[in-house]
Amino acid sequence: MDKSEWVASLTESVALTPLDYTAPQGYIPIIFGFNFDGSPLDAAAYLKVRLARTLAKWPCLGGQFIAGGSGVSPKLIYSSTGPTSLEAFPNEVFDFRGLQTDQLRWDEFDQLVREHGPAEAMDKDILCLLPEKLPGPGEGCHPVTLRVNFTKDRKGILLGLSLHHGIHDGTGVRDFLACFAGLDAPNPEADSSYFSRFLEQKKTIDWFIGTWESREVNMNATEDYNFNEPSQPPLVDPTAPPGIARIISIPADRIAKLHELVLDMVKEKHGSSAFVSTADTVSALLWVYITRARRAHLLPHEISHFATAVDIRSKIPLLTDTPESYLGNAFLRVTTKSLAVLLAPDEHDNSPIAIARCVAYAAHLIRKAIQTLDSPSHLRHHLSIAVNTANPPDVDAAVRRVIDRGHAGVDCSSWLALGADLNFHIPGTEHKNGGKPVFIRRAYAPFPGAMNIMPRRGGTKGDADWEIWVALRGDDMERLVRGLREGGGAFGRVRQDFDVMLWGD
CATH class of the missing domain: 3.30.559.10 (Chloramphenicol acetyltransferase-like domain)
Structure with a gap:
């Protein structure tokens, strides 16, 4: 056949x-x-x-x-x-x-x-x-x-x-x-x-x-989409240095200390019920340092967007019985934004309080964006856009135009739960790590502004290092590495092993 x-x-x-x-x-x-x-x-x-x-x-x-x-x-x-x-x-x-x-x-x-x-x-x-x-x-x-x-x-x-x-x-x-x-x-x-x-x-x-389709949908009613410009996503600047990708590795105890400090700052400013997760904090930390690295070609009042993918299984009523067993796409990308100068007011100030204050500001923005999907009307609008778009790939392009990851934005996805704790039972692998993978990576595709939180033993818990895959322009990556090494003194020493930056001892 x-x-x-x-x-x-x-x-x-x-x-x-x-x-x-x-x-x-x-x-x-x-x-x-x-x-x-x-x-x-x-x-x-x-x-x-x-x-x-x-x-x-x-x-x-x-x-x-x-x-x-x-x-x-x-x-x-x-x-x-x-x-x-x-x-x-x-x-x-x-x-x-x-x-x-x-x-x-x-x-x-x-x-x-x-x-x-x-x-x-x-x-x-x-x-x-x-x-x-x-x-x-x-x-x-x-x-x-x-x-x-x-x-x-x-x-x-x-x-x-x-x-x-x-x-x-x-x-x-x-x-x-x-x-x-x-x-x-x-x-x-x-x-x-x-x-x-x-x-x-x-x-x-x-x-x-x-x-959930609305008869009249304002395709640009939320800032998560831009349907006004041509259907293609932003073009890559041909004069920019080529992109490269690196793995950022940060010890769990440093992230725990940073999250504790950031959460206290968020509660102090926004009330005792305010909340940011550990993953919000990790995302915000990288958003801040990436923006610092990009300040060489960003104007202070340029806008930086941060996008993250959110699982909406628990938000769709018909999936509430078995929300985690639905094989298919049930996610939406939400975006938040900030002036670059607010994320990185002084890219050379590496004091712990200065770094934590910027991270707290960014983490709160990320959490607020995620929480917009708790609103039925906001969720309805996202779904209506998916239904009403004549050419479905235009939706992804409209989100990517907003993010503009190649210049000022960051497009993040969390892979925390993708297999780090699984014993695959492959013959010959169970003598070390109990049949579990030593590392999990995404394939190399260095599109500047792309970011993944890598799978981690214990998910958001435990003492495994946090690993974040980041792609940037070559010159921005050099500045990111330098910034992390110089700023690591806030929560631990930074060292570089090949392409791994490690915050901690």
Whole structure:
């Protein structure tokens, strides 16, 4: 059976929702690094079985995602009786190979670990199984792919998992990983019942979001979108230095002390009921230091936007029964803004109080933006925009125009819950770290202004370091590194190991 015949045999479909339509239409590539001392063949065979098991739970993930755009709605098509993508085209969905010396500068896994899984090592073309180009409107691609790499010394596995964003958001990825790691019991009857409920839930949510449509929607009523300008997102400044990405690593005790100080400041200014989370504080800290680094090319009264993705499962009434088991996009990006001069009034003042005061100001702004989605009218407006946009990709472009991450803004997403505490049970990995990954990284894509809070043992709790993936222009990154090292004295000493900046001892 050739590809076209197989695609033609996929006669069943999933009712995607407006939030699926308006999600970024690309892959979420995640790379997991494991210590290893077993047989590569045994490990690869096990991982292929786990992938097949996960596709059995969600048969639609063994079909094709048909891209939308230009008046074409995206689709997820599959067959509940025919071969899955893994069975029909195994080499396109599951790839098992060893790395060659000329492909990866790090021959030894221990070296990768010593260097804290550096951002630049996570080459998506080597470590992930991705199409050469994303499909155009009406074209298809595999919803999920997996590439299994072993370092040359066979002491480490680098697992590259790619999931299409048109189907998964962060919580969806988390649920996929839980099944892939073997947290569910292998029960075909339970699979069938689960998938039937999933399909009905998708239809119900699609209907529910549609009922929130307003006949007259002011597409720019909130500051989270800009539909006034051309449909393309902001263009990259061709004269700017190229982007690079780095991992910022900060000890948990330093973040705990900073959060305590920041929370006291927020309560003192905004009342005893005011609140900012630890993640708000981490996000604000990086927003402040990134703005400091950019002051070399930002005017004092330029606006810097900060965007963060918010899971709204608990806010949609029809998802309240099982809000965390909804595989699909149920997130919105909210933005806040500030004058650059307020985030970084003096980029050279590294006193603890000065830094904490700026972080408290920024963290409060971030928390207020997140809380706007507690308002039914605000949530309704976001959903109405998703329903009313004639060309769904325009929504993502409208948000990106507001953020303007390549110049002054920051586009943040938290991956805290994506697999750091999971035992994947891969043969040969359980002797160290109990089968859990040593590090988890996003694939290297240095788009300036992008930021991810990396998966962390214990989520927001525990004593694991906080790791933040940041991409900036090259000159801004140099200033960010220098600023963190100079300002680290506020909460601990800063040192630099390769591309890792560590606040603390």
